[in-house]
Amino acid sequence: MTAIKIAPSFLTADFGRLADEVRAVEEAGADCLHIDIMDGHFVPPIALGAVVVAAMRRATKLPLEVHLMVEAPERQVASFAEAGGDLLTIHVEATDDVATVISQIKDLGCQAGVGLSPPTPASTIDSVVADVDQILVMGVNPGWGGQSLIPETFAKLQELRQLLSRRGLTTDIELDGGVKLDNAAACATAGASVLVAGSVVFNDSAPPAQNMAALREALSAAEAKG
Ligand code: DX5
Ligand code: ZN
Numbered sequence: 001m002t003a004i005k006i007a008p009s010f011l012t013a014d015f016g017r018l019a020d021e022v023r024a025v026e027e028a029g030a031d032c033l034h035i036d037i038m039d040g041h042f043v044p045p046i047a048l049g050a051v052v053v054a055a056m057r058r059a060t061k062l063p064l065e066v067h068l069m070v071e072a073p074e075r076q077v078a079s080f081a082e083a084g085g086d087l088l089t090i091h092v093e094a095t096d097d098v099a100t101v102i103s104q105i106k107d108l109g110c111q112a113g114v115g116l117s118p119p120t121p122a123s124t125i126d127s128v129v130a131d132v133d134q135i136l137v138m139g140v141n142p143g144w145g146g147q148s149l150i151p152e153t154f155a156k157l158q159e160l161r162q163l164l165s166r167r168g169l170t171t172d173i174e175l176d177g178g179v180k181l182d183n184a185a186a187c188a189t190a191g192a193s194v195l196v197a198g199s200v201v202f203n204d205s206a207p208p209a210q211n212m213a214a215l216r217e218a219l220s221a222a223e224a225k226g
Pocket of ligand 1: 009010011034036067140141142143144145146147176177178179196197198199200
């Protein structure tokens, strides 16, 4: 198995010290940074915006992936590209024309991702899998960090990985939500190649660097198995 990528998510980070939090996970070997955008419609909370993406862009050279939990993402993608997002992920449930928004994202010079909420079947993205750079599978209902992984997610990861390999694709599958030290290896074995790590990295128990190291250690078993 190739190395699993870790994408820290900042919802539970200390925003008063955002640049320090970014630096801590960068130094601890984060592969990219995951920024959650919530509009109060697609999900109940409102969280973050293009100004935060721009601030993070100034704080790091790491790739920034912007997770757009917003209705009508076609109206928002340009401002997040402008702010410095490298990969923009939209939800298949959030727009009537996913393929057109994916083209729009690519025309803006960004990579494109498509996300699936827990109730949405893997087959929903069949027609666009060949056009995206990453597939995001929600392991929890979107809206909040710190929830428990929904167990059905494992079967969905397996199904998507099979769907991709039938087509000869090795597209990254990112698992977002519910990643913990005790399930990270199983998520990777089921087919995730990128793990979003929110509360497992940013919490009150230990500093981010120590938490990142513990996550890498937890993943090494799955990586060694190949
Ligand atoms: C939830 C967000 C996730 C979340 C992950 O709607 O998309 O990125 O912050 O947090 P944890 O890792 O704590 O589940
Ligand atoms: Zn997210």
